[in-house]
Amino acid sequence: MALTDCAKATDVALNTDLYELTMAQGFWESGLVDVEGCFNVFFRENPFGGGYAIACGMGQIAQLVENFRFDDDAIEYLRGVQAPGGGPMFKEGFLDYLGDFRMRVSVWAVPEGDLVFPREPMVRVEGPLIDCQLLETALLNLVNFQTLVATKAARVVQAARGRAVSDFGLRRAQGPDGGLAVARASYIGGCNSTSNVLAGKIYGIPVFGTHAHSWVMAFPSELEAFRAFAESSPKNCVLLLDTYDVHQGIKNAIVVAKEMEGRGERLAAIRIDSGDLAKLSKETRRAFDAEGLGYVKISVSNDLDEYTIQSLLAQGAPIDSFGVGTKLATCDQQPSLGGVYKLSATRATPDAPWEPVIKLSEVAYKRTVPGIQRVMRYFDGSGAPVADMIVDDSVARGDASTIVDVVDDLTSYDVSGAESRELLVQLVERGRRLGPDEDIERAKSRCREALSSLDVAHRRFLNPQTYPVGLEMGLAALRSDLTRRERLGSGRSSK
Numbered sequence: 259m260a261l262t263d264c265a266k267a268t269d270v271a272l273n274t275d276l277y278e279l280t281m282a283q284g285f286w287e288s289g290l291v292d293v294e295g296c297f298n299v300f301f302r303e304n305p306f307g308g309g310y311a312i313a314c315g316m317g318q319i320a321q322l323v324e325n326f327r328f329d330d331d332a333i334e335y336l337r338g339v340q341a342p343g344g345g346p347m348f349k350e351g352f353l354d355y356l357g358d359f360r361m362r363v364s365v366w367a368v369p370e371g372d373l374v375f376p377r378e379p380m381v382r383v384e385g386p387l388i389d390c391q392l393l394e395t396a397l398l399n400l401v402n403f404q405t406l407v408a409t410k411a412a413r414v415v416q417a418a419r420g421r422a423v424s425d426f427g428l429r430r431a432q433g434p435d436g437g438l439a440v441a442r443a444s445y446i447g448g449c450n451s452t453s454n455v456l457a458g459k460i461y462g463i464p465v466f467g468t469h470a471h472s473w474v475m476a477f478p479s480e481l482e483a484f485r486a487f488a489e490s491s492p493k494n495c496v497l498l499l500d501t502y503d504v505h506q507g508i509k510n511a512i513v514v515a516k517e518m519e520g521r522g523e524r525l526a527a528i529r530i531d532s533g534d535l536a537k538l539s540k541e542t543r544r545a546f547d548a549e550g551l552g553y554v555k556i557s558v559s560n561d562l563d564e565y566t567i568q569s570l571l572a573q574g575a576p577i578d579s580f581g582v583g584t585k586l587a588t589c590d591q592q593p594s595l596g597g598v599y600k601l602s603a604t605r606a607t608p609d610a611p612w613e614p615v616i617k618l619s620e621v622a623y624k625r626t627v628p629g630i631q632r633v634m635r636y637f638d639g640s641g642a643p644v645a646d647m648i649v650d651d652s653v654a655r656g657d658a659s660t661i662v663d664v665v666d667d668l669t670s671y672d673v674s675g676a677e678s679r680e681l682l683v684q685l686v687e688r689g690r691r692l693g694p695d696e697d698i699e700r701a702k703s704r705c706r707e708a709l710s711s712l713d714v715a716h717r718r719f720l721n722p723q724t725y726p727v728g729l730e731m732g733l734a735a736l737r738s739d740l741t742r743r744e745r746l747g748s749g750r751s752s753k
């Protein structure tokens with residue numbers, strides 16, 4: 259993540275909510291240093307009213323775990339933090355403990371770029387409660403935003419139907435870190451390039467750019483501005499046509515394109531950034547084709563998103579590429595994913611058996627899933643994913659053909675005969691990464707393959723079909739049992 263890439267690596271431990279540190283102090287003081295927990299990250303609704311989400315941010319978890327330490331500066335800062343009631347917030351003994359602290363968690367996660375659906379764990383963390391708690395905020399910060407952006411990008415790219423999409427969002431992103439995260443996640447979600455140069459350097463994402471209206475305005479005439487840009491950037495010349503009047507812009511760009519031809523060069527593309535993009539792109543295409551300039555591509559921008567792109571293509575607009583900024587970077591329509599980190603099991607020591615726990619709620623919809631959860635994804639004969647099953651091996655009944663819906667336990671799905679694969683992959687074992695970070699290109703191709711295998715019923719924007727996610731029958735029974743026990747007053751709530 260940006261903080262681990264750009265700032266002092268050790269600052270990652272302070273990139274958290276204060277309560278994680280006060281809870282950690284409480285665990286330390288209560289002597290609960292050996293107690294272990296299992297936490298799961300999941301979200302409850304697909305973003306943007308869609309039928310899927312794209313897992314992202316997981317590729318930076320191992321780095322977060324490894325870099326998680328409190329250096330002298332961090333301890334000095336914490337020593338100075340005052341409690342509102344007076345006196346230091348943190349005790350010296352706890353600060354000593356933090357000074358030697360190293361994360362001891364094990365982590366499993368859905369690989370970046372893969373499909374992920376509501377209520378299934380996309381990250382599972384096991385380890386000492388203190389460690390798990392200290393990781394919560396930074397982990398959610400990594401995966402919530404990037405999963406949201408990767409999903410938005412996947413939708414925009416889906417609408418573009420094979421045409422290139424570039425991330426233009428840095429100027430509207432949520433700060434410098436936000437801009438980097440947008441570039442990374444939108445590339446994994448399917449964008450071809452970014453205008454963000456730092457993201458290009460850090461992540462190896464191809465960079466792309468045209469020129470601004472100010473370039474044209476800085477010259478006495480548009481024609482001179484176009485000429486100067488063509489001379490300065492002959493190998494990546496994209497001319498912006500709409501500073502004054504697109505029709506005059508077309509004429510001037512044609513003049514410059516011909517002059518370039520005379521020098522053995524080629525105008526790569528033009529960009530249109532306002533007005534009726536369908537009408538103007540058609541006029542531009544006709545004019546350039548009539549002059550034998552069929553190779554000049556048409557790029558458009560201006561507050562685009564998946565819906566405007568879908569509409570432009572439905573209008574037959576001959577557009578070759580899209581620059582998408584504000585609505586991609588700010589995840590317009592839905593500014594946050596709402597992913598949560600919930601405890602699902604505890605054990606008194608690392609060798610003791612896990613005890614599943616459940617969080618009830620007034621609304622059944624918010625009831626959590628207990629246990630040490632794995633996810634199996636089932637596929638039909640054509641390789642399309644058809645359902646995901648959450649399994650806890652300690653209670654599994656061996657009947658892998660029935661999945662009980664995760665929200666409505668009167669609904670079940672039959673997956674008999676379907677091929678399956680494990681969704682969560684282990685990244686970290688007791689604080690140590692199990693391998694190098696995956697190449698971002700691998701995550702990008704995983705996303706492309708996963709989306710192309712997903713039934714269009716789950717991919718469409720309007721009223722997509724809900725993808726089935728449920729519990730293995732033994733886990734469903736355990737959840738009902740724990741719910742009953744808590745409701746009848748014989749569970750943890752009454753002890």
Ligand SMILES: Nc1ncnc2c1ncn2[C@@H]1O[C@H](COP(=O)(O)OP(=O)(O)OP(=O)(O)O)[C@@H](O)[C@H]1O
Pocket residue numbers: 531532533534535536537559560561562566569570573
């Ligand atoms: N043919 C079209 N069909 C659907 N939406 C379009 C079409 N052409 C443009 N749009 C979208 O309509 C919105 C507003 O476009 P509009 O023509 O008002 O540009 P503008 O706002 O005047 O440009 P400027 O950036 O100069 O203010 C933008 O989101 C743009 O992407």
Ligand SMILES: O=P(O)(O)OC[C@H]1O[C@H](OP(=O)(O)OP(=O)(O)O)[C@H](O)[C@@H]1O
Pocket residue numbers: 426427430531559560561562581582583584585
């Ligand atoms: O429209 P977006 O999807 O956010 O894409 C990025 C926008 O940033 C630039 O203009 P800027 O917004 O700075 O000024 P303008 O709207 O006046 O052209 C560019 O010309 C795009 O329009």
Ligand SMILES: O=C(O)c1cccnc1
Pocket residue numbers: 426427453466467468469470559581583
């Ligand atoms: O290169 C461009 O055309 C560009 C980059 C960022 C924002 N708007 C446009």
